[in-house]
Amino acid sequence: MGTFKIEGGHQLKGSIQPQGAKNEALQILCAVLLTPEKVTINNIPDIVDVNKLIMLLGNLGVNIQKNGPGSYTFQADDINLKYLESEQFKEEGRGLRGSIMIVGPLLARFGKGYIPKPGGDKIGRRRLDTHFEGFIKLGAKFRYNREDYFYGVEAEKLHGTYMLLDEASVTGTANIVMAAVLAEGTTTIYNAACEPYLQQLCKMLNRMGAKISGVGSNLLTIEGVEKLGGTDHRMLPDMIEIGSWIGLAAMTKSELTIKNVSWDDLGQIPDVFRKLGITIERKGDDIYVPAHADGYEIQNYIDGSILTIADAPWPGFTPDLLSIVLVVATQARGSVLIHQKMFESRLFFVDKLIDMGAKIILCDPHRASVIGHDFKSQLKATTMVSPDIRAGISLLIAALSAKGTSTIHNIEQIDRGYENIDERLRAIGAKIVRL
Missing domain, CATH: 3.65.10.10 (Enolpyruvate transferase domain)
Incomplete structure (x- = not known):
């Protein structure tokens, strides 16, 4: 210690x-899973939580290249989905609360996303219901293994829908947005979080080819697209x-x-x-x-x-x-x-x-x-x-x-x-x- x-x-x-902003980094890094093309991110903070997430992405099969201090290029063109069911993932995912945000991109692109109950600060209850209720409304099936605290969502295809979030959860909104960008049809999210880091995520996704409107408000409209491309992004x-x-x-x-x-x-x-x-x-x-x-x-x-x-x-x-x-x-x-x-x-x-x-x-x-x-x-x-x-x-x-x-x-x-x-x-x- x-x-x-x-x-x-x-x-x-x-x-x-x-x-660079820690809370933005945890969202932006998960978004690299949405495309097989290269995504370069600058001003990434060199801190424990962010480095843990970068390591987790690497273990998931993301090709990671360090360009210099705070600058990385990610390419998720060869994802190892078997890692999600390994004991190693259960251990590594549990140590970081931000790991929950890999679920939305994985569900959108590969039809399934798993996560162990995440850790993080001992500052009181921080529910995950908003995340999973959003995925269910998009058409995913939810399962939870109580013995090893393991969550999972699966769907052959996600479908756009209207949803009113029960709380303006930042990570919940980010996760649902990342799932909805590749869903079929239009998704409307009311009571969405609208903080600057969430706006940064939406702007980055739009540069990658997503169609998100209402950025900066608590009402987001997302027209699903078939695929996303690469981009460069600098964090606040x-x-x-x-x-x-x-x-x-x-x-x-x-x-x-x-x-x-x-x-x-x-x-x-x-x-x-x-x-x-x-x-x-x-x-x-x-x-x-x-x-x-x-x-x-x-x-x-x-x-x-x-x-x-x-x-x-x-x-x-x-x-x-x-x-x-x-x-x-x-x-x-x-x-x-x-x-x-x-x-x-x-x-x-x-x-x-x-x-x-x-x-x-x-x-x-x-x-x-x-x-x-x-x-x-x-x-x-x-x-x-x-x-x-x-x-x-x-x-x-x-x-x-x-x-x-x-x-x-x-x-x-x-x-x-x-x-x-x-x-x-x-x-x-x-x-x-x-x-």
């Missing part, structure tokens, strides 16, 4: 480049990492520039941090955060009531940044209620912040009230264990702002979502060592 040793309380300075910067660096700058009173952030795809993220009192300036396509020498003050609502920050499907505020917002609020002037609606276990890491001296009341599994210190009482260094990717980066930010030397164990969780994070933080002045 890897460990970070962090000497906190130092100001950082400089610029940092966000990696990771908005969760961008939010993480904004939070880091505020907590350490540092002057930071976050480069090439694709401002138009950030949605509410800049405004939510501004509500916490953080100054964010747009400079071209960069974000500039000045050093907050006098701290930052949370805005109340116009009637004076306490600010609530809650997550919601896009274009609402992403749940992946609520952990960061919560940590940032511990040193603000004022109070805020954090309402994590979408996952019921994601706030359980606050006990570690309370141990560091933060004033947080965990109201229930979904809500936490944070009373800010206004930097009058610095967080204290401690030893902690990272429970998931986003809590891990939040604890790392807390440690970088704290007084003394902190230790974070189980940093494999952080490595799942953040590329070479210790090297990149040292480049802007952080005192962090990987043990």
Whole structure:
């Protein structure tokens, strides 16, 4: 189990480049299974979860060529479907939640798709019903082996249909879209997820020859085509990492520039941090955060009531940044209620912040009230264990702002979502060592 040793309380300075988007990568990589032609993808993040999926594609028979840092060419012209029923696949597929999105492309192109019950973060229940209900509506037969938690869908031919999703699941929408592009007839998906990464997937599929309209809305119309071709694609910067660096700058009173952030795809993220009192300036396509020498003050609502920050499907505020917002609020002037609606276990890491001296009341599994210190009482260094990717980066930010030397164990969780994070933080002045 890897460990970070962090000497906190130092100001950082400089610029940092966000990696390619993890959540986009998991969708885009699965889409290479839809065509026998070459697909080149750029700005792929070098992180554990993405590398696991690339390895899984290779084992499935996809020819993979690395062109350079973050750039790969994939060609799925000789797929080994027997691998899907092997013990090796059951083991490898189980270790990555994003592996669920190979099912839609495999079902569309080869008439069958299998997956073991995926793993991933322990942040609460994340149902797969939306995925499989969509496949069933397209004409697939579903089966589930309870003994080894193995899911399967099969169909001789998929047929377009109308469906109203029970939740605006991002991975569910992506999976159904990838199945529907090769279905016979027209598929209409209402209550579809519409976040930028899903839009990126749809635009890429359209370049490959798909006919998807309504991209960016919650109503997608897909006219099925017989086949798809190759394409080149560049992934967006990771908005969760961008939010993480904004939070880091505020907590350490540092002057930071976050480069090439694709401002138009950030949605509410800049405004939510501004509500916490953080100054964010747009400079071209960069974000500039000045050093907050006098701290930052949370805005109340116009009637004076306490600010609530809650997550919601896009274009609402992403749940992946609520952990960061919560940590940032511990040193603000004022109070805020954090309402994590979408996952019921994601706030359980606050006990570690309370141990560091933060004033947080965990109201229930979904809500936490944070009373800010206004930097009058610095967080204290401690030893902690990272429970998931986003809590891990939040604890790392807390440690970088704290007084003394902190230790974070189980940093494999952080490595799942953040590329070479210790090297990149040292480049802007952080005192962090990987043990």
